[in-house]
Amino acid sequence: MSEDARIYLDHHATTPVDPRVVETMVPFWSEVPGNAASWHVFGREASEAVESAREAVGAVIGSEAKAILFTSGATESANLALQGVLSFYKEKGNHVVTTRTEHPAVFDCCRALEAGGAEVTVLDVDEFGRVAPEAVREALTDKTVLVSVIHANNEIGTLNDVPAIGQIAKEREVLFHVDAAQSLGKIPLDVADAGIDLLSLSAHKAYGPKGVGALYCRRRNPRVRLKPVLFGGGHERGFRSGTLNVPGIVGFGKACEITVAEREEEAIRVSGFRDLLLSEITSALDGVTRNGHPTETLPGNLNLSFAGVDGMEILQGLPEIALSLGSACTSA
Structure with a gap:
């Protein structure tokens, strides 16, 4: 064939x-080989490239750069969001609200949390695959610490009413995580306008490289706290240890720049x-x-x-x- x-x-x-993404990544495989945590000139160049990419990823979702944590992909981001919140806020409650049509990265993580003692409410969706915001409101209890909803369904493309759900979560002082892996680069989403506290992203669904993603974690009003799930060198402000994938992160940033423009x-x-x-x-x-x-x-x-x-x-x-x-x- x-x-x-x-x-x-x-x-x-x-x-x-995208070929423009590949072109941006190439120097960081050989010409600029530094570890972004190193203090020498190669490390500083790598670190500067990472921070530039952080700005670009933040810009595409209306976030400040410091709220962006780089990960290996949306699966890791979602696990850090769910596990990190449940672990840190366990004294407040252990109840999570999600939907039946979540990506396995969220749904299976919720099942694992449930096996560990958390309470998980799984909401049904309508004939189009959308969850009703009022159903989310009715599911909340005084023990609810997190609502997790997919923005765009990865099979049928349906969009949930994220801003309406975000407003409900804000009124009840419950954290709101959104899986936006599938919608990044396709439709606009502003984390502040939508009341989102945590947002999972993946580069490879938006013409970027595989093996790199990000978690937006709100830094104020309220400041979201997480317990890490990976331990080591304390990278990414201690939330995600491990040597940064500099070429992948640079490519992710370029893909986001292209997204904003096109x-x-x-x-x-x-x-x-x-x-x-x-x-x-x-x-x-x-x-x-x-x-x-x-x-x-x-x-x-x-x-x-x-x-x-x-x-x-x-x-x-x-x-x-x-x-x-x-x-x-x-x-x-």
């Missing part, structure tokens, strides 16, 4: 790295392709159902069901087209 015959449409699993135009472009593809498929075939919310959705998401057809048969019949039956993380 020639490479020209292949079509990549599995961008919710991972995106190709997101609006790109959303129009990919949503146009999505609508064209949907129109062509539904005009040619009967029994096609689009899953997810018709308007409150990611611009590039198209999740379809075909009556009487097994999804695996479709994948096997189109080996040169990269499609997915669901989340890559549920089939690992």
